[in-house]
Amino acid sequence: MLSSKSELSVSQEPSPASERAPETSLDRPRSPSHHQAFSAPEHLDEPRWHSAWEANGHTSTLTTPSFAAAAATGVDDDDDDDDTPIGQTAKFRSRSAERAGSMQVRTSPSAMTMTTAPVTRSDGSIPPLFVISVDDPQKVGDPIRQFIMYTVHTRTSSPLYSKSSFSVLRRYSDFLWLYETLSLNNPGVIVPPVPEKHTFGRFDAQFVQQRRLALEKCIQKIANHPVLAKDSDLKFFLESDTFALDVKHKKAESTHERGGLMASIGQTLTGPRFHETDEWFDKQRAYLDGLESQLRGLVKSIDIVAKQRAELSAATKEFAATVSELSTSELGPQLKRSLAALADVEHVVAEAQNTQSQQDIITLMSTADEYSRLIGSVRMAFNSRVRTYANCQNADAEVRRARQMHDRAKAQGRLPTDRVGHTAERRALDAKHEFDQCSRLIKSEVARFEQERVEDFKTALQAFLDGMISRQRELIAAWENYQQLLLNRVLTSGQQGQEHGSLATTPA
Incomplete structure (x- = not known):
């Protein structure tokens, strides 16, 4: 039987995201999901939003980042596809900054709803609120090595962030880096995945729109996760103005220390033989195999x-x-x-x-x-x-x-x-x-x-x-x-x- 839930429109104002990690499905409270893309939205009183949003002294003014520092790095754009993050030239960054500065945040269909019930923690505090949208897909780069760049707008009440609202430019491979990094940083946590990579038709208007919606839903669910929301790499992804340069140093350090995600998978295959002692995991693996085939x-x-x-x-x-x-x-x-x-x-x-x-x-x-x-x-x-x-x-x-x-x-x-x-x-x-x-x-x-x-x-x-x-x-x-x-x-x-x-x- 499907559980009931209530939702509201982000176009009105969002409410605090739920933070929960119950041991079993019987013990967990029935609360709305963290991010729903398609529903008939309800409306929330504006005073209620302001009381939750301004409790930590945040403002609702959207600001855009300065890209001058990143442009001065002069990182070469030597990637030929979306597999790895690349630097952005000074010309592109200045043009993107002007465009971002004149833009208003547009709420896309995948971010139209948020949960309504404010969930409090065991200590009585309200979990941080994130409202993230992925907008304005733009084709950039030379004709041979083109890619799509997205504008990621973030509004948050989290005290971990220096600003309450900010915007950055990210490409698909940046989201992919975030997914792999969070998976390595948080063993045991189910990290919402990014959409799959496509070699052909990736500049088609319908495909770009579908990918934009999927990326927006992915990053919103990551930010609403009680564990992943506190990860420093998520903070780095959402607010860094020099991401293209810094992420290359981070990737080099991670590869040197841990060998990356594929190396960790290789260690899993070549390490000591694993004998499962918990029947629950065997049942779940069989269940997931059948569910994946059906989906x-x-x-x-x-x-x-x-x-x-x-x-x-x-x-x-x-x-x-x-x-x-x-x-x-x-x-x-x-x-x-x-x-x-x-x-x-x-x-x-x-x-x-x-x-x-x-x-x-x-x-x-x-x-x-x-x-x-x-x-x-x-x-x-x-x-x-x-x-x-x-x-x-x-x-x-x-x-x-x-x-x-x-x-x-x-x-x-x-x-x-x-x-x-x-x-x-x-x-x-x-x-x-x-x-x-x-x-x-x-x-x-x-x-x-x-x-x-x-x-x-x-x-x-x-x-x-x-x-x-x-x-x-x-x-x-x-x-x-x-x-x-x-x-x-x-x-x-x-x-x-x-x-x-x-x-x-x-x-x-």
């Missing part, structure tokens, strides 16, 4: 339906144009007016089919695709548990080696030092604690994943059905009006025929 099938089916609706819309438009041309030919006035009215109705039908095709993608398809990708993040969280297990096994091996060295030294009559053994035992205990903590966190995150999945699909289905019902009512009204028009003309023609007949039979 991918649903995405494929909705995509086929949306394309068929678009083709039907194009065919209906062509039919309407033909009927409209026919209405201008040399026919009787009644027939010409009837054909013109029919052409108008067919235009309404074509527009409804085209709108429904787009809504199929925005509501159901995007939600199903998001959660099919999110399952990959769940598996990454499971793999992080395997990595902590490998660390635990390595620490136990160090303890065994320290004990062997101690026994060998004692047998040889030397006075062994216990410092190495105590240090190894402490590391082993810390590794075991980290493994247990990661296991508990994953269970909490999966429960959170399940609740948000139900709530997101409920909202998407509700928006899908509400839109379809509204468009069907519009079509019914159009056809009824056309029917009434024809009946009135038939009735008028009949009355005129009777009058002519009576005049013809009247004796002179």
Whole structure:
């Protein structure tokens, strides 16, 4: 059974995001999801927003960053696609800064709703509020190495940020870097994934719009996560004016220290053999495999339906144009007016089919695709548990080696030092604690994943059905009006025929 929830429009004012990480789905409170893209919004009183927003002394004025410092770095743009972040030239940064300075924040459909119920923490405090929008996709770069740059607007009441509102320019690979970094920084946490990379058609207007909506929903969910919202790399991503330069240094340091995300996955595969001792994780893996297959099938089916609706819309438009041309030919006035009215109705039908095709993608398809990708993040969280297990096994091996060295030294009559053994035992205990903590966190995150999945699909289905019902009512009204028009003309023609007949039979 789908759970109920209440939402409000960001265009009015957002309310504090929920912070929760319950142990099980039975213990968790039924609260709204962190970010819903499609729903019939409710409205929140403006005094309530100001009381939550201005409690920490924040203002609602949106400011834009200065890009002069980053432009002065002169980082070479040597990337040929979206795989890695690149620097931005002084010319591009100055042009983007002027554009950002003259822009007003536009709330896109994917950020139109936020949760309404202000959730307080156990200590009585209100969690920080984030309202993030991804706007103004612009194609930049030379013809060979072009990419899309987005403007990320942020408003927050978090005390971790020096400003309450700011804007930055980011490209797709920057979002990808953030996802990989957060996954490494927070083992056991399910990080909302970015949309998948596409090599072909990535500059198509519809594809850019879909990616923009997906990136906006992704970053909003990350900011609303109680753990990820406190990560320093998220703060760096949202407010750094010299991101293109700084991120290259961060990537170099991360690769030197940890080898990056792929290296961590390789360690998981080549480390000590992992034997699962908790049946819950085996059941979840099997469940996720089946769910992923079903979601991918649903995405494929909705995509086929949306394309068929678009083709039907194009065919209906062509039919309407033909009927409209026919209405201008040399026919009787009644027939010409009837054909013109029919052409108008067919235009309404074509527009409804085209709108429904787009809504199929925005509501159901995007939600199903998001959660099919999110399952990959769940598996990454499971793999992080395997990595902590490998660390635990390595620490136990160090303890065994320290004990062997101690026994060998004692047998040889030397006075062994216990410092190495105590240090190894402490590391082993810390590794075991980290493994247990990661296991508990994953269970909490999966429960959170399940609740948000139900709530997101409920909202998407509700928006899908509400839109379809509204468009069907519009079509019914159009056809009824056309029917009434024809009946009135038939009735008028009949009355005129009777009058002519009576005049013809009247004796002179």
